[in-house]
Amino acid sequence: MNVMLQVNDLSKNFNDFQAVKNLSFTVNQGDVYGFLGQNGAGKSTTLRMLLKLIKPTSGEIIFSGTNIIGDDNAMLKQTGAIIERPDVYKYLSAYDNLYIFAKMSGIKTTRKLIMDQLEMVGLADRFDSKAKTYSQGMKQRLGIAIALVHSPKLIILDEPTNGLDPQGIADMRNLILRLSREMGKTVIVSSHLLSEIELVANRMIIIHKGEKIVEGDVATLLDPADTVVEINTTDNETAFLQLQQTQWKERTTKTTKNIRVRTNKNDVPQIINMLSGVGINLLAVQPRHSLEDYFLSLTNNDTHVEPFTN
C-alpha cells in the first residue's frame, strides 16, 4: 500500500493551550480515512494544518514523500477540501463561484468543464442563481464541486454532514464512497460520530484532547466479536437470571437501566430468541462496539452539565 500522507509528531500551541500534541498518523493512497474525535478534540486544527491554514508549532507533514511544511503549494495542488461550512461567495452564482475557484486551482477552465461539475452535484439547473438563494444542502454540493473541480488526489472533508438533513447526510455518505470506489480518490473525513465513520471509512484514528488514542483498520478496530449488547426488557431481573444460566454468564452485567452482554455481534439473534423463548418481553436491544463505549466514555468524562434525573 502506497503511503500518501505521513504525519509525524505534529503539534500546535495557541499561547499556553496545546490543541494538538505530537500527533502521528498515516494515510494510504485510496483510503477513506476517518478522523474521529469529540468537539474540541483537535480534528479541525489538524486538518487545517494539513491545508496550511494553521502553521504547526512542530512536526512533519510528508505528502507523497515531501515535507510540505514551508513549501507553499505541493500538497494544495493535489488537494480539495471543505472545512466546516461550505462557504462560498453568496453574491455570485454557482457558475461564477466554481469558475473562480477552478481558475485559482490553476486549471484550464471551459464552460463545459464547469457545467459538467455542476451537473455531477445536481446544480446544473440552478447554475445562474446566486448562492445566497441556495439551501444548506445545495451550498454543500457546490462546496464539493469546488473541492473536486481540479481533480485532486486527496480530498479533505471536515465534518461534512454538519447541518445537513437526513437525505443530505445519506447523499454525502454515498458521495464519499463514490469518490473512493469509483474515482479512486483518497479521502480524509472527520466526524464526532463513530457511526458516521464506521459507514464510510476503511481506516480511522481517534483523537482526544489533541492526542492520538487509537489508529488502525476500521474492520479490526470495530471487530464484531467485541460487541456490547444493551438489553432492556419488561423484567430485567428475570432476564439477567436467565442469562446467568447460559454461555454468556461471565460476560453479562446489570446496571440500573439495562443488562449488558459482551459478545460477538452475530450472537445477538440467539440472545433475543432465548429471552423471547422464556416469555421475556424485549423493549430494546442495542448492539454497540466496545470502541464506541470507549469513545462515549471519553465524552462522558468531559460532561459539562450534570445528567438530569427525575
Place this chain on the structure above:
Amino acid sequence: MWSLLQIELYKISKRPRTYIAFIAIAGIVLIIQAAFKADPGYLNILLQNVGDTFEVDKGKVINGYFMCYMILNTLLIQVPILVALVAGDAISGEANMGTLRLLLTKPISRAKIIGVKFFASIIYTVALLVFMAILALFLSMAIFGTNDLLVFRAKDTESQILQIMQDDVMWRYLAAFAYAAVALTVIAALALFLSVFAENSIGPIVATVCIVIVCTIISNLNIPIIDKNVRPWLFTSYLVGWKGFFYIAIDADNVPIKGSMENWPAIRNSLLILLAHIGVLFGGAVWFFKRKDILT
C-alpha cells in the same frame, strides 16, 4: 497573476458596496455644479475675504477649471472614507463570509493573494479618481467653459490669488490626480493592513476612518512641538499635497511663470513619504497575513 487580478476585480465589481463611492461622488459633484449654475452669486461669499485686496473679474472666475479645483478641495478630504470601504473589506470580508479558508486552500501563495487584493484596491482607487476627473473636470469644462484658473490661497497671514493661464492648467490637474492616487493608496494600504487582523469588515473600515480623522486633527494642530516632531511623520500631513501643483512660481515682477511650481522639492518629498507609508503598511500586511492562523 493577471487572471487572479481579473478574479479580484470581478468580485469587487459584483459587490453593491463598491458603487456607494461612485454614487456619493456623483451626487456631491452634480449638486455643486447645479448650485453654481443656478446661483453664481455664491462666488461672492468665496471672494469676500480677498475682494478688498484684489481686483477680480468675477465673470471669468467661474469656469470648468475653477469648479474642479473647488470640488477637489471639498471631496478629496472625504474620499479616503470611500476607499476604506473597499480596501478594508479585502481580507476581513473574506474571513467574515468564510471564503478566506477556501481561498487559502488553493495553491496560491498568501503573498500573491494579498498582493492581488492590494493591486485591485489601487485600481479601484484610480477608477474612483478617473470618475471624479470626468465629472469634476471634464463635465465642469463642458458646463462652465474654460478660462484662466484663479487659485485662492491663504499663505501665512496673507491671502493670495494665483492666476494660472488656461493653457498651463491641464497638466497640473493630471499631476494632481496622480498625486491624489498615491495619497489615497496610503489609505488603501492602511485599510488592507487593518483588514488582516479582523474577521468582519466594519472594524477595519471604522478604524481606518478614525485613524485618518485623528491624524488629520493632529496634522492641523499648530503646536510647535507637534509641528516639529509629529507632523512630519503623519501621512495625513501630505494628503492635500496635490495643491502644490497649483501653487505657481512668481517672478520678481509678480508675474506667474508658466509651467512652474513654487516648491517642487516639497511635493517630491511628500510623495516619497507617502510611498514609504505604502511600503511599510503593505509590507506589514504581507508579513502578518503570511503568519496568520485561519481559525474562522
